[in-house]
Structures are given as structure tokens and as C-alpha cells.
Amino acid sequence: MKRESPPPADKGRTPGGWPGVGPQLAAQLAKLDLRRPQDLVLHLPLRYEDETRLTPIAAARNGADAQIEGVVESCEITLRPRRQLVARIRDASGTLVARWLNFYPSQQKQLAIGRRVRLFGPVRGGFFGDEMVHPRVHPVAEGEPLPDGLTPVYPTTAGLAQSALRKLVGRALATVPPDEHLPDDLLAALGLPAFADALSALHHPPPDADAASLEDREHPAWRRMKFEELLVQQLSLRRAYNARRTRRAPALHRTGRLTDALLAQLPFALTGAQARAVGEIAGDLAAPHPMQRLLQGDVGSGKTVVAALAMLQAAENGMQAVLMAPTEILAEQHWKKLAAWLDPLGVDVAWLSGSRKKRERDAELARLAGGGVLLAVGTHALIEDPVAFPRLGLAIVDEQHRFGVRQRLALREKGTLGLHPHMLMMSATPIPRTLAMSYYADLDVTVLDELPPGRSPIVTKLVTDARRDEVVARVREACAAGRQAYWVCPLIEESEALQLQTAIETFETLSAALPGLKVGLVHGRLKADEKSATMAAFAAGALHVLVATTVIEVGVDVPNASLMVIEHAERFGLAQLHQLRGRVGRGTAESVCVLLYAKPLSENGRARLKVIFEHTDGFAIAREDLRIRGPGEFVGARQSGVPLLRYADLERDADLLEPARALAERMLKDAPAAADRLMDRWLGGREGLLRA
Known part of the structure; x- marks a missing residue:
């Protein structure tokens, strides 16, 4: 790893702004999530315009963008067919009409007769010949040099002009050091440019740059940025994962007293996938740090019995286990199924929902608070204040994407004795592998990829x-x-x-x-x-x-x-x-x-x-869903705690994910300071609720 200078301090920042940026401009920039000069450096262009050459008016092609330069021959406000500003521009090859339907007095001054101007925009055939509607206009002196690179077009918001944004980005590029945080051997292996070179190529591409690869985001400079973004996501999630492993949880060893009894009386045998999942979860529960595992399986793959065996493993150790579901119908179905399986074993299951009568609810709360019942099933009612679990060892969240980060946190905080409960999240919405590797990198993932026999197609x-x-x-x-x-x-x-x-x-x-x-x-x-x-x-x-x-x-x-x-x-x-x-x-x-x-x-x-x-395969459907919708909605309520990707595409850039994951582990172990600087560059301390 290279030695780097420390990250630039955020000194001199005033409430609502930073040096050179007043509160009003800062408020506009905040709409784009730009809150400091470092953020402007990573505000990358959407596309580019070629203002490095001039097109004679006679040679401008209908429908294509062009930059023309000429002298204003006439400029007037006409009222028919509607109020508009109309100017005629002449160069040595011909004349072109420029029209503005919405305009300011300052634009009319820019177009004073006899003034030399450059116009940029699409040319189209009009009633009076070739015309440009709402072109960009720029007064120039005769012989003024053209830009030496393509002009970037940035994502913006109402009231923030491209010209102002370009100046701000240019100033940030001149003041924020483009420190290199990645090892040379990795850059060479992946064919990625240095960070400074990538920034230059994206913000100021030369005239001969491959505009298509820049706009398609396949250019090596884009690949560098996408790799770094994926790396930062991996770093933040793996750091959260490692932090959890420093916390204490009750070690719940499997004794077999209840779990074997349930397996013996079930009218079916576990599938190979279920048996593997039960084994992985049993191993996690026996560890002295909190389990954080996602159990995903297609519709009907048998997640409930896996959850039941995990809950019984907690009960074997005298600890409580709860299962929270997003809807009353689903929670009640779980309760009925668990009660039917566990009643013969002499294991009672409490049922909590917001709609239960007060007397019944109070009775269940008293049994839970007194430790007289070890297992509970319910809806959001489980995380309401009066509910007490004196010995909570395991919390299971079904259809976890329906719950927000804070709701899952609230369930975890029910743990007592200075211990964190083990957490098992379940989802019947299969998650594509690339999504599991990126957005769920802070979890261990178990997949039920086998349906029980006897299910009809x-x-x-x-x-x-x-x-x-x-x-x-x-x-x-x-x-x-x-x-x-x-x-x-x-x-x-x-x-x-x-x-x-x-x-x-x-x-x-x-x-x-x-x-x-x-x-x-x-x-x-x-x-x-x-x-x-x-x-x-x-x-x-x-x-x-x-x-x-x-x-x-x-x-x-x-x-x-x-x-x-x-x-x-x-x-x-x-x-x-x-x-x-x-x-x-x-x-x-x-x-x-x-x-x-x-x-x-x-x-x-x-x-x-x-x-x-x-x-019919849920994983195939999930892959297509990811392709059609992108990851934002797919991640669901979880996204409030996970950095969403701005530039990387999990389908197109899947080849960058494995090396990003491997480097994240290496950096956290060998170069934690470099990892901190990278995360500061991209997240600015906004890591979100990754601990949930």
C-alpha cells in the first residue's frame, strides 16, 4: 500500500455552507447530496458535449448537436404565434434562426446586433429554414480559442446552472488532493488507471476521447470509479460485520433434547438443503458472538421448520426466542404451525399481536416477562415498549425486507444481561448472488435451494x-x-x-x-x-x-x-x-x-x-427483476442503512465484485487507515445504520 496524506480536514465549514459556497447555494447542492468539496469531485458527468470544433451553418445536420459561431444580424421579440425572442446569426456559409420561448432580458443583451456569439444545440428544419430552439449562447471575441476537451454535463437540480456546477467542480478538483488509496499490483491486474488519471479523464476528457465508452460507462476511468465504489460498500458492510463479532451473545449449544424430539415426530424428513441450513445456524448459535444470518429460500422451500429448530435450540438452553412477521395473517399462520409441532413436546408458544384483546395480551406479556414461556410469535407488537424478554437469546425476522432498519434494531435491543441476541432474517424473495454479495455483505447467507418432495408444478x-x-x-x-x-x-x-x-x-x-x-x-x-x-x-x-x-x-x-x-x-x-x-x-x-x-x-x-x-424458479425471477428494476427497490427497507450504488451496475460490473470483496478483507486487516480514507472520500461519515 502507498503512504497517503491524511484526509483533508473539513475546517472553516459554516452552517449551511463551506468556503466559497453560501447557504443558498449549499441548500441547492444538498439536494444532490453534495455537502463538501470532496463530494463535488465524485459528482461525475452524465454525458458530454463536443464544443472543441465549429460547424459551418451550411454544414449543420438536421437533428444533430452542433456548435456554430457567427455575428448577430437581427434580434427581436415577436408576439406571433406566441411571445418569443428570435435572432438571426450569420457566418461565411449561411444564416440560422435561433429562438427562445422562455427568456430573460440579459439574454436579449447578449444578442445585441453585431455581436459575435457561439451557439450550441440541436439543429432542426423550421418555417424559415434551419433553426435552433433554446440553444446555449456564449458571446466571444473573434479568434477566441475553442475548449481543449469535451464539455461535461452533470446531474443538476432546478435553479443550479451547468456553468455554475462546472465552476464548483473545477474548483474542487484544484483543491482536493486526488490521493491514491489502492495498491499498484491490483490496479495493474484489473487494468485500472490511477485515481487522479480517472478523475481527469471523466471531468476533462480530451477531444479524441472515446465519447461512446465514456457515456456507456465502460471506459477504464469509469471502471476505476465503479470498482472503488463497490470496494467502499464492501468495506463499510464488512466493518459492520466485524464489529458485531466483537459483541457478546449467549452461546446456545445444541443438546438435542427438544430439537431431536421435533425431528422424530415430524411427518416428513428434512431436505438436504434444510439439514445443511439447520447445521449452519446451530453452529452460529453456539458461538459467543451474535449470529447475523439471512436464510433465503424460494416459496415453499420450508423455512419455518428451520426457524422452529433454531428456536428450540434457544429453549434447550433456557433462553427465549421470538419470531416477528410483517402481517397478522402471516404471524398467525406461523403461530398455528409452531403450536401444532411443539405442543406435543410440552413447549408453549406465546402469540402477540396488536389486535388481541387487552386481557389476552396482558396475560401473554406477563408470561413472557416472568420467563414462564420461552417462545413467542407476533407482529410489530413484539417490539413495543411494554414487551419484556428477560432472557432473549434469538430473534427471527420473517420477510425481513418488509421491516425497516430501526424496527430490526428495536427487536435486537430487547436483549438483556449485557448480551446481544442472535439474529436470523428470513426471506422468501430470493436474492440474486451479486445482490447478496454486495448489499448483504454484512450477513452470512444460507440458501434453501431445494423444494420438499410432493409439491405439484x-x-x-x-x-x-x-x-x-x-x-x-x-x-x-x-x-x-x-x-x-x-x-x-x-x-x-x-x-x-x-x-x-x-x-x-x-x-x-x-x-x-x-x-x-x-x-x-x-x-x-x-x-x-x-x-x-x-x-x-x-x-x-x-x-x-x-x-x-x-x-x-x-x-x-x-x-x-x-x-x-x-x-x-x-x-x-x-x-x-x-x-x-x-x-x-x-x-x-x-x-x-x-x-x-x-x-x-x-x-x-x-x-x-x-x-x-x-x-418458476424464484432465483431466475429475482435475477430478471434485478435487471428490470435495479437494486434500489429490491433491497427494500434495508436500503436506509446500506450505501446504494450510484455508478456501479451489479449486472454489468459483476466481474469487479469479487476483487472488491477480497481487497476489502485485505485492507481491513492490513491497511485500516487507507480503508478509513476511502470511506471518508465516498461516504463522508454517512455510513447509515449498518449495525442493524
Whole structure:
């Protein structure tokens, strides 16, 4: 590693600004997350304009950007067909009209008759010949030299002109030292330029630079920046991971007293993937530092039994374990399943939710606080203040991406005795490998990549909503054959009230269209006991059809339901469609998922439906989802604690991820000061809630 100078101090910074930047300008820059000169250095151009050459007016091509230089022949404000500023510019080859529909008096002064100006913008054919509309205008002296490099165009915000931003970036580049923090051998191995050279190539590319590779972000200078950004993300997450391992947690050794008893009485054997996951988690729980593991598996891969065995391992050691789920329906499903498995072992499971009656809730709280019950399942109610866990050893969060960083922190803070509980996060939304390696680098990851035997394949059908009557007939046939069906109402994100109204109308329409069949309705506004009663009736076979909103997206397990209809499927995300489809195919009968869609389809909607139609493997769907949407939404609520990538693309730059990961480990071990400087350069101390 090279020796570096210490990072520049942030002295002289005034509230709301820094030297040379007043509070008003600082407020505009803050909208771009630019809060100090170092941030401006890494504010990289979106594209470039070539102002290094002049095009004669007669040679300017229609539709192409051009820079012309000439003398103002006339300039006036016209009122027809609308108020606008119109100027005529002449050079030796011809004349061009320039028009501004929105303009300031200062622009009119710039275009005084006889003045020499340069205009830059796209040329197009107009009523009076070739013209430019809203070109950039720059008064010049005759013979004034042209720029010696391409002109960068930066991401900006309303009220902050490109010219002002270019000056600020230029000043930052002149004052912030471009220190090199990466080892020479790595730069050579990856074919990456030095940091100073990369900055120069991106902010001031020479006229002969490959503009296409710069704008496509494939230029070596861009590769350098993307590698450094990935490296910083790895450093921050691995540092958080290492910090957790210095904390103390209860060592929960597996005795087999309860875990073996559960395995012996289960009506099925664990799959190889489940057995491997149980072994990895058991090893983590036995360590004296807190486990921080993500258990991910496709819909129906059997995460609940893995969680049950982990909870029993805590109970074997006299410690408490809790499982938190994002919805009441999912939490109750978990509670019922765990109670059915664990009651025969004499293990009691408490059930906590915000909707339980006060008397029942108080009784459960008292049992938990007194340590009389070791296992609990619930919703957000588990992290509310009155809930006390005197011996919390393990906290499990299901569908972890639905919870924010602070909520997971609140659950962890329930630990007592100066110990941190072990944490197990579960997700039925498979995470692509590149995403797991980057955004989840602070976690150990276990994958359930094997489905239990006996699950029937699901056939997916795409049907236009013009054939809705045929779909209703299909539901009638399935129920007549002794099966049950789900009918999922369309997603209406902008209005919960409208979504509720649609669900009620769909329920009424289907009830009328399916005489003799019992139709139920479940939605988010129902009281918990009503929801629970409807779900129980459907599970018991007392209802033929369940009309639902997305509250049934996860956790619902009714093996006799073999038909799923999703209305306006084009409105749903891929992960949601895959989760909803996973509610069928849980028994031995052939299952069908009908995706009803409305025309015309957007390009994104068509892409999503094509993916869900062609793939049943959740990991393949997740990879496509990442490609279509990018990582921002995929990471979910977790992103509030993880630095999102501005420049690197996990699909296109996947080859940089492994070396970034390896170098992060090496730097944290051998060059922690260099790691600190790199993180300061990119994050400026804003590491977020990485400890969650």
C-alpha cells in the first residue's frame, strides 16, 4: 500500500455552507447530496458535449448537436404565434434562426446586433429554414480559442446552472488532493488507471476521447470509479460485520433434547438443503458472538421448520426466542404451525399481536416477562415498549425486507444481561448472488435451494381481461371438482380506499356469478378476528373461493387450493407475482395460476409478465427483476442503512465484485487507515445504520 496524506480536514465549514459556497447555494447542492468539496469531485458527468470544433451553418445536420459561431444580424421579440425572442446569426456559409420561448432580458443583451456569439444545440428544419430552439449562447471575441476537451454535463437540480456546477467542480478538483488509496499490483491486474488519471479523464476528457465508452460507462476511468465504489460498500458492510463479532451473545449449544424430539415426530424428513441450513445456524448459535444470518429460500422451500429448530435450540438452553412477521395473517399462520409441532413436546408458544384483546395480551406479556414461556410469535407488537424478554437469546425476522432498519434494531435491543441476541432474517424473495454479495455483505447467507418432495408444478397462463367470463367458468369447474380457488384483486397503490372498494365489488360480482359456491373476502381493513375467521374457514374447506387483496401474499398454506387468479397482473411486481403464485401448488393436485391483464401493456409490464410466464424458479425471477428494476427497490427497507450504488451496475460490473470483496478483507486487516480514507472520500461519515 502507498503512504497517503491524511484526509483533508473539513475546517472553516459554516452552517449551511463551506468556503466559497453560501447557504443558498449549499441548500441547492444538498439536494444532490453534495455537502463538501470532496463530494463535488465524485459528482461525475452524465454525458458530454463536443464544443472543441465549429460547424459551418451550411454544414449543420438536421437533428444533430452542433456548435456554430457567427455575428448577430437581427434580434427581436415577436408576439406571433406566441411571445418569443428570435435572432438571426450569420457566418461565411449561411444564416440560422435561433429562438427562445422562455427568456430573460440579459439574454436579449447578449444578442445585441453585431455581436459575435457561439451557439450550441440541436439543429432542426423550421418555417424559415434551419433553426435552433433554446440553444446555449456564449458571446466571444473573434479568434477566441475553442475548449481543449469535451464539455461535461452533470446531474443538476432546478435553479443550479451547468456553468455554475462546472465552476464548483473545477474548483474542487484544484483543491482536493486526488490521493491514491489502492495498491499498484491490483490496479495493474484489473487494468485500472490511477485515481487522479480517472478523475481527469471523466471531468476533462480530451477531444479524441472515446465519447461512446465514456457515456456507456465502460471506459477504464469509469471502471476505476465503479470498482472503488463497490470496494467502499464492501468495506463499510464488512466493518459492520466485524464489529458485531466483537459483541457478546449467549452461546446456545445444541443438546438435542427438544430439537431431536421435533425431528422424530415430524411427518416428513428434512431436505438436504434444510439439514445443511439447520447445521449452519446451530453452529452460529453456539458461538459467543451474535449470529447475523439471512436464510433465503424460494416459496415453499420450508423455512419455518428451520426457524422452529433454531428456536428450540434457544429453549434447550433456557433462553427465549421470538419470531416477528410483517402481517397478522402471516404471524398467525406461523403461530398455528409452531403450536401444532411443539405442543406435543410440552413447549408453549406465546402469540402477540396488536389486535388481541387487552386481557389476552396482558396475560401473554406477563408470561413472557416472568420467563414462564420461552417462545413467542407476533407482529410489530413484539417490539413495543411494554414487551419484556428477560432472557432473549434469538430473534427471527420473517420477510425481513418488509421491516425497516430501526424496527430490526428495536427487536435486537430487547436483549438483556449485557448480551446481544442472535439474529436470523428470513426471506422468501430470493436474492440474486451479486445482490447478496454486495448489499448483504454484512450477513452470512444460507440458501434453501431445494423444494420438499410432493409439491405439484404450477402452470401459469396469461389471459387478457376480455376473457374474464372464461376465467370465472374455470373457477366454477375447479370448485365443482372439489378444489378451491383464490381471486386476487388488483393493486391500486394510489388509493387504499379504491382498492378496498374494488375488492368488495369483485366479491359481490363473483358471489352473483357463482351461485351455489361459498365466496369469502379478506382485505387489510378487516378486523383481525374477522380476517382470522375467514382464513380458517377457507383452510377448513368451508369456503370455495377466497377473494383477497395482497394480504395473502405470504404465509398462507391451503393444500386444497389449486387455482389462483390475479386480476390486473401487470400492476404487480415480479416478487409479488411469484409470492402470490406460490399460494397454490402446495398439495398434490395440478395447480394453475391465471394472470389476467389489461391492454395496452407498458414495456415494463410486458417484460414482467413474460418473465413470470417463462420462469418458476424464484432465483431466475429475482435475477430478471434485478435487471428490470435495479437494486434500489429490491433491497427494500434495508436500503436506509446500506450505501446504494450510484455508478456501479451489479449486472454489468459483476466481474469487479469479487476483487472488491477480497481487497476489502485485505485492507481491513492490513491497511485500516487507507480503508478509513476511502470511506471518508465516498461516504463522508454517512455510513447509515449498518449495525442493524
